[in-house]
Amino acid sequence: MAKTVVILGGSLGGLHVAHALLKKGDKDLKVVLVTKNTHFYWNLAAVRAIIPGQIKDEDIFKPLESALSRYPAESWELVIGTASAANFDNNTVEVVISADNSSRTFSYDHLVLATGARCPSSTVPWKAMGSYDEAIDNLHTTTARVKDAQSIVVAGAGSTGIEVAGELGYEYGKTKNITLLCSGDQVLGGTSAASAAANELKKLNVNIKYGAFVKESRPNATDKNKTDVVLADGEVILTDVYLPTTGLIPNTEYIPARYLSADPNYRTVLVNDFLQVEGTKNVWACGDVVSKPRAGFFITQKQAASVARNVQAALAGQEPAVAKGPPVDIFACSVGRDRGVGRINDKIKLPSLMVWLAKGRTLALQMIPGYIDGSVA
Template identity: 60%
Template sequence: MVQRVVILGGSFGGLHVTHALLKKRNKDLKVILVSKNSHFFWNIASVRAIVPGQIKDEDILRPIAPALARYPSSSYEFLIGEATGADFASNTVTIALKDGITSTVPYDHLVLATGANYDSEVPTPWKASNSYDEILSLLHSTATAASQANHITVAGAGATGVEVAGELAYEWGNTKQIVLLSGSSTVLGNDIAGPAAANELKKLNVTIKYNARAVSSKKLDSGKTEVTLENGETITTDLYLPTTGMSPNTSYIPAEYLLGNKTVDVDEFLRVKNTTNVWAVGDVVSKPRAGFMITQKQAASAAKNIELALQSKQPVPAKGLPVDILACAVGRGRGAGRMGSIKLPSFGVWLAKGKTLGMPMAAGYIDGSVA
């Protein structure tokens, strides 16, 4: 009897698991990939794509359908849609398809890989939270706005905020005022790479405002944006780019399977607790934290455990990274980061990440070689 594995999410985790299972050429398995986006979005490079002329559309957004065409058509199905509900007791998920039709899809195993989005009143292109056309339009409009602005305010001094400010300042640090708002007294939280990142930003003429947490914003009649800080101070800027408030896309999952921060509660096997056949990877888990390399390791482990389950074998504990790595590009020439507790030189971070923002690796996700 053919067993059905439904994978929700066509980004790093979901596409990885899809390829890993399909490459086994198991005739008794059918993989159903559900993605809101028809294209795989290399969002790591979105911070550079808002600088005109730096990233080609076809490099940052690649179609998923051709990536699956090498497999027998009977072994997979690709649905463009969004999960709106899940019933783990009846082994079904509800999918709102692109054409407006709602479908109830049964599964033998389910993979939750729907990622996260930035919960902000201002649309940003840092995550694949919209359709292909919407993401492309947002990248283009943000790039146009950035090129026309004289004053740009980036809210949030986590990794994304640091990289956004760095990219903008590398291009325009001598001609535009780039302001980075940090809600604390550091950048990158309390990470040991924070001081190095702040130093690299200052070299690019970024103004860092510490203890300046943005709480709201409003568009003015002039076209500018007024940003209100927690202390009551306001900043008027030509372009406002928030990078805070990332939350997992788990609204379709019953609350009893979620933790207080809305992430999915999983066991050591990446199986959702109190289930036998539901697995979760990536930003919906955020354990030990959200991160591209962490998601890649989780996807490999989840795929392995699904293979074992299909053979009626016991799962094995998920394997994580041997050492936690943080790498922050700061523009197209510098970077800051660490490997475990060891600080990395700026040039090393640039070579490993900042030079290309991992763009050459996108091909491996499309052709399945990473899985």
């Protein structure tokens, strides 16, 4: 009897799993990929795409149809919609279809949760926040605002904030006022790459303001085109463009609460060592919805591969295997278009040239074809 695997999410984790399952060529398996975006979005390059003229839309947005159409038509279905409710007891998931706002119920033998996470602000393009048209419009709007601005404030000194500030400093450090707000006393949470990152930003004329925790942002009362960034200590910074990079919100609202972590502000999916959702036998999760041990590209890749193997094993009546993560914890952060910082296991610092070669030079755009032709899996 034919089996159905429903995958929620068509980004890094979900598409990886879909390819891995479909490449097996099992005629008794159908893969249903549910995603709100018709295109695969290489959001790793969004930090550079906001600089006018650097990256074309077609370089970071690829139609998902082109990724799946290489497989027999009867073996897959691409559903453009958003999961609204999952019932793990009944093996069903409700999906709101984007085209007409109707609702469809999908039954599954196995379910993969790969819906990722979103930015708290809907005005930044670090994640695809909605449909393809919405994502493109958001990116174009941000790029236009960056081009016209004289002052830009980037909030959050984690990896995304460092990369955004670095790209802005590289392009505009001598012509615009670029400020990076860091809530603590060191960028990158004080890891071993912190001082190197700060030094590289200073070379690019980025002003780093420490101890600056953002309380709120609001349109300026006099000029609605400008933004007041209000800090916890009461200071107000007036800027032309405000780019928050702080925090992520897991897209887990459709999942019953008993399968989620207790943190009300960061409700990730609870999984065991097999990346099997706790309390289930046929529901799996990977990527930012798990954030275990942390959110990250290489971690998502490894998790997706493990989930695919375990789903394949379960379909064959075999036991799952413990999920494998990266052999070492590697962190790499580009700082502008010709520099970077990084570390291995928070002890071994990576040379700037090595980080540039591995990431900063292209922001891994050369990896996109693997997600389209399936060679990633």
